[in-house]
Each structure stands twice: as C-alpha cells, then as structure tokens.
Amino acid sequence: MADSEFDYEGTLEACARGDKGAFQRLYQREAGQMLGLAITLLGRRDQAEDCLHDALVKVWHNADRFDRSLGQGRAWIYSILRYRALNQLRSRGRLVDTDDGFIEQMADDSAQAEDIASDQSEGRELRRCLRQLERPRRHPILLAFYRGLTHEQIASRLTTPLGTIKGRIRAGLRALQECLQA
C-alpha cells in the first residue's frame, strides 16, 4: 500500500546519487507490494521473484533517469516492474491456469452511491471511475492489468470477437480518462 509519508521521489533521487541505504529503505517499503503484483501477473512465485529482482536492479541503475517533473516516483517504479513482467509473460507465450475469482468480483462491482462517496473521500479515483463503466468494458481492462493478457487472449477468455474486445477496451479507456480528468 502506498505510504503517503514515504518520499518515493526523494528516495529515487538519493539512489541516483548512489545512496545504498535509500535503496534498502525502498526495498523494505515496497518489495512486498511489488511481489504481490508480480505473482498475480506471472502466477508463479519463483518467476515473480526473478521479475522483482530484475526490476529492482533496473530501478537502481536507472534511478538517475527518474524525473520528478514527469510524474510520481512510485508510478515510475511500478512501470519498470510491470514492463518486465509483461515481457516475461510474452516471451513465455503460455498462460498459467489462474483463479480469476477476484477479477470477476471486481468486474461485477458496479457503482453504489456509498462506494462512490468512500472512494472519493479516500482518493480512489480509478476505482470510482471503473465502477461507472459497464461490465463488458470494465472486465477486459481488469484482465489486462492483473493478468497481462493481450487483446487476443482476452477475446478468447471472454469468448468475444477480437474486434469487439478492442473496441470495448478503447471505449473503456476513453471513458475512464474522461472521468479521471473531470
């Protein structure tokens, strides 16, 4: 979970200056959450740990390329992790059998007035906006994020024509960004 007290940007800048202690604090703060996402994407703990290892090494070596005027440090770290995980998934070319129960649940999770209020007060903008999408647009976006599926894989998982899936995702993302920018 993001810790609003933790200074991700300052920590990355310290890493860029070669501060090993800062990197160690970042590891302690974030490795668990990063591993949670990597396991969900890759389905296997050993591959997820390999992925996390590679991502962390990259974070250290590329810390000098982080630029706080472009965005937040934690987002930058996860962009590296997810990019590696997706590459690993694509090069493997094979899907793991996974229990998508929690994704189904989130896909079914339509907007209720009280949820919207609590999401808003807790700054969960994406959750609030996702809930406002219809299920057929929300579900493929969740499958892409949590399982790293391609358009084709999503189409076959949901037994829906490829063109339809592409259209729904694009429309879903546009609706999301409208809601997020509002």
Add this chain to the structure above:
Amino acid sequence: MIPEAIEPRRALIGEYVLGLLEEPEASEVRELIAHDREAARMALEWEQHLLELADELPPQTPSLVLWERVQQSLGWTPASQATTADGFSGWWNSLGLWRLTSGALALLVLFSWLPGVLRDAPSSASFTAVLQVPGESAKPGWVVTVDGDGTLNLQSLVADQIPANQSVQFWTLIDPKDGPRSLGLIEPGKGTTLSAEQIGAVQAGQLFELTLEPEGGSPLNRPTGPVLYIGRAVLIASN
C-alpha cells in the same frame, strides 16, 4: 499512426501502459514516450492511476534470499563475502535485523559502539532440526543444521518423487503471528545451504517445514499445499 489530438493520444498511451499494443504500434508509442515529455507524463499518469489496482492485492513477503540476490547483482556483496567474518557488514546485511522494530534498531545502533557485542552475539549457538513426516516420528526425511556461524545446511535422507507440475518449498516459522517465511524452492532429494545473512538468527523451537506446492512455489505468502516434513530447531551447542 499516433493521433495528434490529445484525448485519443492519451487513450492510446493508456493501451500501451496496459501492455495491449502490438508491433509496430507499441514501438511507435515507446519512441514517443522516450522523446516527448508530455507523452511520458501521460504514461506515468496512467501508471499512477493503475497503482490503485495494484494496491488492491495483498503484499507478499519476498523470500529471504531475494535481497541477498539483488545486492549480489548490484555488486554490493561479492559471493565470497556471503559468510563474511566482518562483524559490521555481517550485521548490516543480516536479514534478521529487518524484523527488528525501529526501537530495537536504535538499541542496536547504541550497542554497536561497544566493540565485540554485535560480532559475537548472534552467531555462537548451533542448532539442529530433524524434519519428519507429520504425525510419523519414525520417518525422518531431512535434517537441518545451523552451525556456529549461522550457516544453515539442509540435507536429504530420502529420495522422494515429486510430480512434474509441483515444487517443494522450504519454510521457517519463528513467531506464529508473523507467519511463515519462504526460504525458497528445494530440489527433491537434494540439499541446500543458506548463509546466515539469508536465514537470519535462528532460535530454539523455530519451526522448519517442507511443503508440496504448485510448480514454481506457493502463489501466496504462506504454504498452500500439504506439509511433507516438519521439525523444530533444538539447541545443540552454545558458547
């Protein structure tokens, strides 16, 4: 073709961030993000929003060896130094340290001024644990030994056949309220050695176990499969 208009461009970058674009479109967007600050900002903005989804997942404790591996890859701890006699770096790299609260950490920092305290304190006892089939005390399968340096050795007494799509995972449990910690995957019939830095300080009564997990290890932060062998550490020597 990358759209010029800002909203379709932002949506396309969203598709890229989700990993949904194929070549050559993916490369075009990657190039754009590398050279166009506004595009890079949009990509990080999507990533920032998606963090909300990542944070819905429960965190998973990395196995003890991961930090060690990262440090080795960064060239911070050459393999030859893994069981260093150097009191300070051994202490600093000790994973057991990480489990200490910040209060205990402050106390350790205080003690570190006293010569010899940290050098000797965690590493003078040796332990052994015989891991047996649960409920069958006449069936030892593996032996754990922890020597005076804190190096752990896991030796097999059996040659079990494990199905091809499953893995054997090694765990330890110090305090039930912290839950088990993965020590990594084990080849059936083959032992392993873990350095003191990887294993942390061992205590009498500490539980070690091997469980049968899906190929690649438990997808969760704890064992999900049946316990194959289990045993507790017994103090065999203390200085």
